[in-house]
Every structure is written in C-alpha cells, then in structure tokens.
Amino acid sequence: MTRTLDEANRAVSTIMSMPYGLARSAAAEQEAARISAEGPDEARAYALFALVDSYTSTPEAEKAFLPFTRLVRWWDEHPELFDGSDTHSLFWSFKWMVGLLARFPSVPTAQIDATLDDMARRYALAGNGTSAVAGERFAWLRAQGDPRAEEAYRTWITTPRDTFSDCAACLPAGQAEYLAETGRVREAADVVRAAVAGGATCGDEPAGMESLLELLLLDLGDAQGAAAVHRSAMSHLDAAVSKEVAVARHVEFLARGGHPGRALRLLHAHAAHVTVADSPGERFAVLTHVAVAAGVLRETDPDAPVDLDGVPVRTVAELDAWARAQVEPIARAFDARHGTDRYARLLETAWERRARRLPVDLSVLAAGPRDAAPAEGAAPAVPLAPAGTDAASPAGVDVDLGGSDRVAAALARAESSPDPVEASRAYVEASALAEDEGRLEDAGFALAEAAQVAATLGDDEGAVPAFGRAISLLRAAGTDPAYVGPVVRAAAAVQARTGDLEAALAAVERTLSAVGTTAGEPVSAPTPALAEELAARRADRAAGEARQLRDVRARLAATAGRYAQAAAEAELVAEEFGRAGQALDAAHAFWLVGSARRAAGEAAAAVDPLRAALEGLASAGARTSGAAVADELVGTLRALGRDAEADAVAASLVA
Known part of the structure; x- marks a missing residue:
C-alpha cells in the first residue's frame, strides 16, 4: 500500500534526524529505494537528498555520487515535483559534490570542471546568488595549486552573501585555512578569533577552526593563548560531526x-x-x-x-x-x-x-592538592548526599561545604566562575580550607570536584593524584563507601586513560568490599521503625552503588583486553540493572557485552546483546547512543553475511 506524502516525509525526516553512520545510511538506502519504487513521487527528491546527505559525512562518502546524479536527473525530468525545500537542497548538494569530487584524486579534472560549470549554469538559470559558485571555484583552484586561487579567494570573500553561502562558521574556517597555507598566519588567527568571539557554530565548528587556531598560536609564540584555545577546542570536540x-x-x-x-x-x-x-x-x-x-x-x-x-x-x-x-x-x-x-x-x-x-x-591543577595523606579514622564530617543521574556535580556528588566564610567564598567562586580552570583551582582552595577545619569529608568531595573538572579539560596528570587524595580524605573521614563509590568510579575513568588500570581496579575492588561490609550494619535511630527504614535505605544505596562499581570493573577489564571477563561480568550486571528497574544502565551494560564479544572475535555472540542494548536505548529515548549501537549491530550483521537482518534493524529505526 502506497503511503501518503506526509507518511513518507515523516519517515525521511526521521532519517535526517539520526546521527551519521552505517545505520542511518542503511535506512536512507531503503527509504530511497522504497519511495522510488512505490511513491509518492513528491517525496522522491527528499529521499534522494537524505541519502546523499547520509553518505557525505561517512567513510562511504564516495557512494553519494550516484544518488546525487539521480536527484539532478529527477529535477530535469520533473521540476514540478520539487517543493521549495527540495529545490534548495538540490542546489545546496552541488556544493557537496564539487568539494567531494575534488577530494578523490582518481576523479579526473575534466569531470570536476564540468560539474562546477554545470553548477554555475544551473545557479544562473534559477536566479540563485553567486556566492556558492565563487566559493567552490576558489576551493577547486586552491586544491590544484592554481595561481589564480588568490584572485578567486578575493572574489569569494567579497561576493554578497545569499541563501547558498557557507554558514557563518564554515566561511571563516575556510578563510583561515587558506590564509594559513599562504603564510598569513596572524591574519588567519584573527579571522578565527573573531568568528569564535561572535559565537559562530555549525555541525563541525567551532571545534575545527579552534583546532587550527591552536596550531597558529604555536607558530606565533602565544603559549598562554594556545592553551586556552586547546581547552575550548577539546570541550567542543565531541559535538562535532x-x-x-x-x-x-x-x-x-x-x-x-x-x-x-x-x-x-x-x-x-x-x-x-x-x-x-x-x-x-x-x-x-x-x-x-x-x-x-x-x-x-x-x-x-x-x-x-x-x-x-x-x-x-x-x-x-x-x-x-x-x-x-x-x-x-x-x-x-x-x-x-x-x-x-x-x-x-x-x-x-x-x-x-x-x-x-x-x-x-x-595543567589545570597547577597549585596541586596537598601531598600528605590524612590519617585513617579521623573524625568524619556529615556525609553529603549522593547525586543522581541529573546531578550537576562532575564528581557525582552534590557539594555544599558551608562552614566558614572563607570556605563558602571559595566554593562560590568555583560554582560561579565562567573559567573552568579557575573553578577547579577554587575547589582545591575550598578543599584545603575545609581540611584545615578538620572537615575531611567536605575537603574530599571538593577536591574530587576539582579533579573531575581538570580531567574534562585534559589534565589527567593533575586529576589522577587529586582523585587519589580525595578518596583518601573520604576514607579517613569514615564516609559511607556508597558515597565514596562515585568518586572512585570517576577516578577509574581517568586512570584507564593514563594506563593505570591495576590501580583503578584495586580501588574499585576495595570500595566494593567496603560497600558490602557496611550495607548490613545496624543504624542508630530514635525508634526501631525508623532504624529499620534507614537500614533499608542504606542497603538499597549500597546495592545500587555495587552495581555501578561492578559495571566499571567490567569496563576496566575490557580496556585491559580481558574481553571474556568483561562480557561475563557486564552480562550479570545488565541483568541486575534490569531487575532494579534501571533500564538505561542495563542497555549500556548489554552494549558492553556485545562490544566485548566483538572485540574477542565472537561476532555471532555479540548480536543478541547488541539487540538488547538497542531496544533498551530506544525505549529510554537515548537517540545518539542508540544510533551508535545500531551502527555496531548493522556492521556486525553485515560482516556475518546476515544482510536481511541488518536491513531489518535499519528499517526499525525509521518505524
């Protein structure tokens, strides 16, 4: 049965909202084939454009040439079936194709020249502006090392902007790359600085141009500026397409x-x-x-x-x-x-x-935490409540130091500073002041905050010892191990990056043991009923933290290459998360099971846990993680020769 235009467009729109990857490309292939075969014809342009778009930002980019050719032919045959959005997408995709063809040395110069000339002709016939054509002509001449590139560059940057111009982030990025290549380093740096200061963003920016700027500042001898730009660039990296x-x-x-x-x-x-x-x-x-x-x-x-x-x-x-x-x-x-x-x-x-x-x-923690470890058994302060999944605290706890005016002031600076480096160092100061007052638990949590901020800024060398001292402070304070656990887990993630896996595993094991020991300890309360209630809460808290610690232990095993151990433990933890009603955590654990089995060369055994992970993430609305699992599952099934199942997975993402 032929779908309505709205139904077909909704299916394509779902694909367009998915992260780039194998699963999205597979879904786009199916949808384009279905609409081309069954209609409605009014949706074909949108479906073909979605397929072109899905390919262009993946290692399958070369596949975009064929659906682009089909899209252009469809326009030539049936322009009446293109609405305004389809028409804009068609002309926009010419920019992608010229640039993409240029990046494959096997494509003849004559073919690229012809495509660029065709783009210019079609833009003129449609009454489009000339900015995009000027930009692609400059980029092609630059790629060739043609001496006319400088003149083409001037034409491009002085051509009035229109609806097909590069975005406010891509344009300065392209300018800066050319200026840097031609020796105008300071001018290139100024272009990027202005764009970043103006808040220019897109799918790849500002991560891309900031990564260029840090290199330019190295050449200009600006070490302090380079450090600041590097931290900013790293904070934007994950979001880049x-x-x-x-x-x-x-x-x-x-x-x-x-x-x-x-x-x-x-x-x-x-x-x-x-x-x-x-x-x-x-x-x-x-x-x-x-x-x-x-x-x-x-x-x-x-x-x-x-x-x-x-x-x-x-x-x-x-x-x-x-x-x-x-x-x-x-x-x-x-x-x-x-x-x-x-x-x-x-x-x-x-x-x-x-x-x-x-x-x-x-370095972020330049001042560094104190070297001396606190004595075990020192008087504990009041424990801070553990944070849930929505907590703002990077260490996994809610810090509320209170106490002296100096401690409160340091904490206020940490929480309000727009500069994460200064925030981290203010947390260090708050920790030291709290320790001086004998409040070891508060000092430990504040230092954990400092360590996690440092880690997010790339200062693993500073974060590891800070985490170590924070954990020592918490243990010396007699902090409930269920509250120490989140800090141990945060530290383990950094230790895994630095290669100190055994230390991370040892800390996890010690905390797991402590969590188990204290879970059943009696609780003092004014009434037996309240004592029973508090004991139940403690047991639930301990069980929840134990699950998280075992999950981290499985991930550390995978990082160490012990895939069988990682898969076995992650599977048990996934089931425990499921029984506890923690569906999202269960899905991530099943994902680990599948990934570990794939890494161990057991592709067939990875399929079911990956399916379970995909279902769980879809139910939780975790689209980005779900797309990553779908990519892994589709790739696994294709490697096993189970193409029909791979297609079914891709289709399910649209349905």
Missing part, C-alpha cells in the same frame, strides 16, 4: 607543545581515524598531522609504544615512518592529477613544523 582532522591537529599540537603522553593517549582514543577516512583528501590531512607529531615524539622517545588497530607499527619511530609512507603517495596522486606540486609543498611545510615547538602549560 566530522572530527577526524580536528583530532589529528590536536595530536600535533600536543606533541609540539611538549605533551607526548597526552598526544599518544588522544591518538589511541581515536585510533580509527588513522585508518578510516571519508576521502583521500581527508586521509592526507589526518596522516600529515600524525606524521608531524610522530616525528616530534621520536626525537625524545623513539621506542614509545604504539598500538593502533590496522596500523602495523609498535613504536613512535615506526609510526613516523609508516605515516610518511602512507601520505606521500596520496600527495603524488593529487599532484599528478593537477599537474602542480601543491601537495608536495604542503608536505615540505609540514615537515618543517617539526622544528617549531613551544612549551605550553596545560
């Missing part, structure tokens, strides 16, 4: 800024970016930054270990050689197509950056 190049820039920045450990941690955290890219052009950019970073790092520690899936290297020195060997053929392929040496010159410039270094202080 395409973050591969931004991450690679951060890796180079950290290497050249004197932070080899952070550089390698970030690279390992995003290992897939080294081997998977949307296009050869993106791969060239990523590998160039990685090679610059590796070249810097190998000078001081060539044998530093590297373990990246799909990359046949074991040390930084080998990574340097491998990345250069990978990127140089890409450069030659582009230069061969263009008949210029632009990409060869880009590499020469990149290799020169290895010698341009500037120590950048990225």
Whole structure:
C-alpha cells in the first residue's frame, strides 16, 4: 500500500534526524529505494537528498555520487515535483559534490570542471546568488595549486552573501585555512578569533577552526593563548560531526607543545581515524598531522609504544615512518592529477613544523592538592548526599561545604566562575580550607570536584593524584563507601586513560568490599521503625552503588583486553540493572557485552546483546547512543553475511 506524502516525509525526516553512520545510511538506502519504487513521487527528491546527505559525512562518502546524479536527473525530468525545500537542497548538494569530487584524486579534472560549470549554469538559470559558485571555484583552484586561487579567494570573500553561502562558521574556517597555507598566519588567527568571539557554530565548528587556531598560536609564540584555545577546542570536540582532522591537529599540537603522553593517549582514543577516512583528501590531512607529531615524539622517545588497530607499527619511530609512507603517495596522486606540486609543498611545510615547538602549560591543577595523606579514622564530617543521574556535580556528588566564610567564598567562586580552570583551582582552595577545619569529608568531595573538572579539560596528570587524595580524605573521614563509590568510579575513568588500570581496579575492588561490609550494619535511630527504614535505605544505596562499581570493573577489564571477563561480568550486571528497574544502565551494560564479544572475535555472540542494548536505548529515548549501537549491530550483521537482518534493524529505526 502506497503511503501518503506526509507518511513518507515523516519517515525521511526521521532519517535526517539520526546521527551519521552505517545505520542511518542503511535506512536512507531503503527509504530511497522504497519511495522510488512505490511513491509518492513528491517525496522522491527528499529521499534522494537524505541519502546523499547520509553518505557525505561517512567513510562511504564516495557512494553519494550516484544518488546525487539521480536527484539532478529527477529535477530535469520533473521540476514540478520539487517543493521549495527540495529545490534548495538540490542546489545546496552541488556544493557537496564539487568539494567531494575534488577530494578523490582518481576523479579526473575534466569531470570536476564540468560539474562546477554545470553548477554555475544551473545557479544562473534559477536566479540563485553567486556566492556558492565563487566559493567552490576558489576551493577547486586552491586544491590544484592554481595561481589564480588568490584572485578567486578575493572574489569569494567579497561576493554578497545569499541563501547558498557557507554558514557563518564554515566561511571563516575556510578563510583561515587558506590564509594559513599562504603564510598569513596572524591574519588567519584573527579571522578565527573573531568568528569564535561572535559565537559562530555549525555541525563541525567551532571545534575545527579552534583546532587550527591552536596550531597558529604555536607558530606565533602565544603559549598562554594556545592553551586556552586547546581547552575550548577539546570541550567542543565531541559535538562535532566530522572530527577526524580536528583530532589529528590536536595530536600535533600536543606533541609540539611538549605533551607526548597526552598526544599518544588522544591518538589511541581515536585510533580509527588513522585508518578510516571519508576521502583521500581527508586521509592526507589526518596522516600529515600524525606524521608531524610522530616525528616530534621520536626525537625524545623513539621506542614509545604504539598500538593502533590496522596500523602495523609498535613504536613512535615506526609510526613516523609508516605515516610518511602512507601520505606521500596520496600527495603524488593529487599532484599528478593537477599537474602542480601543491601537495608536495604542503608536505615540505609540514615537515618543517617539526622544528617549531613551544612549551605550553596545560595543567589545570597547577597549585596541586596537598601531598600528605590524612590519617585513617579521623573524625568524619556529615556525609553529603549522593547525586543522581541529573546531578550537576562532575564528581557525582552534590557539594555544599558551608562552614566558614572563607570556605563558602571559595566554593562560590568555583560554582560561579565562567573559567573552568579557575573553578577547579577554587575547589582545591575550598578543599584545603575545609581540611584545615578538620572537615575531611567536605575537603574530599571538593577536591574530587576539582579533579573531575581538570580531567574534562585534559589534565589527567593533575586529576589522577587529586582523585587519589580525595578518596583518601573520604576514607579517613569514615564516609559511607556508597558515597565514596562515585568518586572512585570517576577516578577509574581517568586512570584507564593514563594506563593505570591495576590501580583503578584495586580501588574499585576495595570500595566494593567496603560497600558490602557496611550495607548490613545496624543504624542508630530514635525508634526501631525508623532504624529499620534507614537500614533499608542504606542497603538499597549500597546495592545500587555495587552495581555501578561492578559495571566499571567490567569496563576496566575490557580496556585491559580481558574481553571474556568483561562480557561475563557486564552480562550479570545488565541483568541486575534490569531487575532494579534501571533500564538505561542495563542497555549500556548489554552494549558492553556485545562490544566485548566483538572485540574477542565472537561476532555471532555479540548480536543478541547488541539487540538488547538497542531496544533498551530506544525505549529510554537515548537517540545518539542508540544510533551508535545500531551502527555496531548493522556492521556486525553485515560482516556475518546476515544482510536481511541488518536491513531489518535499519528499517526499525525509521518505524
């Protein structure tokens, strides 16, 4: 039965609202095929555009060419079936195609020239503005290393804006990249600063242009400014749609800024970016930054270990050689197509950056917590209530120090400061003041806050010892282990990043044991009934924290590569979460089961837990996490040759 236009459009709109990935692309493929075969014809343009859009920001970007061609043909045959939104989308997609074609050196120059000329002709016939055409013409001339690029750049930035112009964030980002490439570093930095100050954002910004700005500031010798920009860029990174190049820039920045450990941690955290890219052009950019970073790092520690899936290297020195060997053929392929040496010159410039270094202080807890550990059994203060899932406290507890005016003032500064660095240091001050007053529990929770803020800003080196001391303060205060647990879990996440897994596991085990020991202890109260009620509450609190700690223990096992152990424990925890009515936590635990089994090479055994995770996340309305699980499930099913099941999963996301 043919659906109504509203029904078809709602299905496509659902796809357009999904995060990019395998699942979205699969759903878009099915919807475009269904509408093309069954109608309604008025929805076909929207469905084809959704398919083009779904491909363009994924490693399957090359697949966008065919549905784009079908979309253009449909316009030529039936322009009356395009509404205003469809028409705008069609002309907008020309920008994507010209840029995308240019990023594949196998596409002949003549084809790109023809596509750009066709874009210009169609824009003129439709009465569209010329800003988009000017922008794509400049970008294509720049890509070729054509001497006319400078004139085209001036034309682009002086052409009046229209509805097809780049957004207020993409335009300055493109300007800055060109200015930096042509040696106008300060001018490029000023362009980005102005855009960021003006609040320019889009799917990839400001994460992308801030990652460029931090490198520009290194070259300008502004260490303090570079540190501030780096922290801001990292805070925007997760929200970016395409973050591969931004991450690679951060890796180079950290290497050249004197932070080899952070550089390698970030690279390992995003290992897939080294081997998977949307296009050869993106791969060239990523590998160039990685090679610059590796070249810097190998000078001081060539044998530093590297373990990246799909990359046949074991040390930084080998990574340097491998990345250069990978990127140089890409450069030659582009230069061969263009008949210029632009990409060869880009590499020469990149290799020169290895010698341009500037120590950048990225520490957040510069003042640092006190070194001496408090004595076990010191007089405890009143425990602070644990925070729920909606708590603002980054350490997982609600801090309310009260007490002296000095402590309250420090806490007020921490909570009101727009600068997270200053907030973290104010928490440290509040902790020290509370400790001086003998309120060890308050001091511990405040220091945990400082540590977590530092961790979110990338200062794992400062966060780990601060967390350690915070936990010692809490234990010395006699804090209920169920309240210490959230801090231990927050610390474990940071320790996992720094490679101190055994210490994290030991802290989790010790806290689990303490939670179990205190859960059944009697509670003093004025009446037996109240004592029974309080004891029940304590038991529930202890059981809930024990589940969370076991979940973290399973995740630490997975991080350590002990996949069988991780899957077994996560499955038990998932079932416990389910019995406790914690559906979202159960779904995340089942996700871990599936991921661990996949990592262990047990793809077939990963399917059911991934299905359970997808169902749970869908029920909880967790769309972003659900899309990530759907990608994993679709990829697993396809790898197993179970394409019909993969298609059914994709279809369920639309239904």
